Amino acid sequence: MKSTIPILAFAATSVLVSINIQANDITVESLQQQIDVISQKSNSMQAQLESNEKSGFQLAGYASFGWSDIQNGSNNFDVVQFSPIFHYQYSNIFQFEGELEFTVDELGKTKIELEYAAGNLFLNNYMVFVAGRFMSPVGQFVQNIHPAWINKMPSAPLGFGHDGASISSNVGIALRGGLPKVLNTRSNYAIFLANAPVFEQGDDGDTIINTEGRTTSNGASKTIGGRFAINPLSSMEIGISGSTGKIVETLTTGTIANSGNVNEKIQRDYNSFDVDFTYNINSLDIKAEYIRQKVGDNELSNLEAGLWKAYYAQAAYQITSFKLEPVIRYSNYSNPEIKSSQVALALNYLFANNVIAKVAYEINSADNQTAIAEGKDNNRMLAQLAFGF
Amino acid sequence: MKTITKSSIIFLILSIGINLNAQNIDIAKGAELWADTCIRCHNVREPADLSKRAWKYSMNHMRVRAGLTGDETKNVLAFILFSKTEND
Numbered sequence: 145m146k147s148t149i150p151i152l153a154f155a156a157t158s159v160l161v162s163i164n165i166q167a168n169d170i171t172v173e174s175l176q177q178q179i180d181v182i183s184q185k186s187n188s189m190q191a192q193l194e195s196n197e198k199s200g201f202q203l204a205g206y207a208s209f210g211w212s213d214i215q216n217g218s219n220n221f222d223v224v225q226f227s228p229i230f231h232y233q234y235s236n237i238f239q240f241e242g243e244l245e246f247t248v249d250e251l252g253k254t255k256i257e258l259e260y261a262a263g264n265l266f267l268n269n270y271m272v273f274v275a276g277r278f279m280s281p282v283g284q285f286v287q288n289i290h291p292a293w294i295n296k297m298p299s300a301p302l303g304f305g306h307d308g309a310s311i312s313s314n315v316g317i318a319l320r321g322g323l324p325k326v327l328n329t330r331s332n333y334a335i336f337l338a339n340a341p342v343f344e345q346g347d348d349g350d351t352i353i354n355t356e357g358r359t360t361s362n363g364a365s366k367t368i369g370g371r372f373a374i375n376p377l378s379s380m381e382i383g384i385s386g387s388t389g390k391i392v393e394t395l396t397t398g399t400i401a402n403s404g405n406v407n408e409k410i411q412r413d414y415n416s417f418d419v420d421f422t423y424n425i426n427s428l429d430i431k432a433e434y435i436r437q438k439v440g441d442n443e444l445s446n447l448e449a450g451l452w453k454a455y456y457a458q459a460a461y462q463i464t465s466f467k468l469e470p471v472i473r474y475s476n477y478s479n480p481e482i483k484s485s486q487v488a489l490a491l492n493y494l495f496a497n498n499v500i501a502k503v504a505y506e507i508n509s510a511d512n513q514t515a516i517a518e519g520k521d522n523n524r525m526l527a528q529l530a531f532g533f
Numbered sequence: 534m535k536t537i538t539k540s541s542i543i544f545l546i547l548s549i550g551i552n553l554n555a556q557n558i559d560i561a562k563g564a565e566l567w568a569d570t571c572i573r574c575h576n577v578r579e580p581a582d583l584s585k586r587a588w589k590y591s592m593n594h595m596r597v598r599a600g601l602t603g604d605e606t607k608n609v610l611a612f613i614l615f616s617k618t619e620n621d
Contacts, residue, residue: 200590204587204591229594233589239597264597266603272596287598288598291575293576320600321601321602379573422573498578498582532575
């Protein structure tokens, strides 16, 4: 559990650094013996880090199983998800990583999606070149927090799921890594160039920004973006990120306006902006993020342009002696058609740091009749068992 | 043309940064980073959770996701391997 962090950290640092505690009992010989042991172990570490084994493979990932009871609706075991992650490494210069997501739908059919598949070329101490489909560096929730065993709630904050205000993935290239310390502060960066996203009507008729990375830019200029983050305190990160480019829309009979043609691809201006914050102090974990995507007008289409924006703030406290973790989260999502908000409360039980049972209650509200008719203001009780491996 | 310009800028930056020297491993720094960095996103995984080999691959994954330098990654890995007992 968390208590092992300071124990192990203390064990390592104390052996190496602070032998002064019992200074009166220490002889030069015993000190030399300790240094020799550490030195041998350090050499062993070096040998292990530089082993002759040039390539290798690892299967990691996570899975979750969920149940929900919706106000004015039914209760169901409604989540079966299995997400294997494959790592293949060649020497210390290259690593491939890919994640599949298997889910089961209401008809019992299995759905498979490629979350990401990218090659990482380790160019130097500060730079990794990434090529393929990768989780968008814009923001943090989608990139780093969404896996079920990491997310402290059984659901994503409003607007941070698929087809919301957050950005899912990109197909393209990126450079990223950690930077040298400046004023004793660590920082990291990511810049990327990727195919343009798509603006369309979703299956339910809602207008959406489809940010699932695809293998065509549909003739539009590429999206360029990045993220920069600093760590002003231990266990704290503040990040700012964004992207700019064009977004592509294919005109349909339902969306065409003025002189456009059906199936004609048109372009609109597009940009995104995100600020994220995370801080862990003792057993208190605080996370917050604001993201927005802006889509410009095009007179050939009647799909409404505007802002898709969402934000959330979350606090969780681990009571390690009982393996319990109460969590509270507020999230808010709006787009040109809907505004909604949610307060969610959860209580987690940690069988282990990567095996977690969650029970949560969501209090939802929406501000227009369409959303209310779709049940988006219905409260929900959720339960989930999640584990990472 | 714009795309070519953007790509050129990226690859220019890429080519500048090659061949920077790495430092020797530092287990104490690795311990500090392990305690400070992992917890920002997720519950800390104990050294015993994964095999030595799996830790090597996981740490390269985390180097990309958490924005660690190559040296920082090696230090954290060294600390984890140092902390594992013979039976882990």
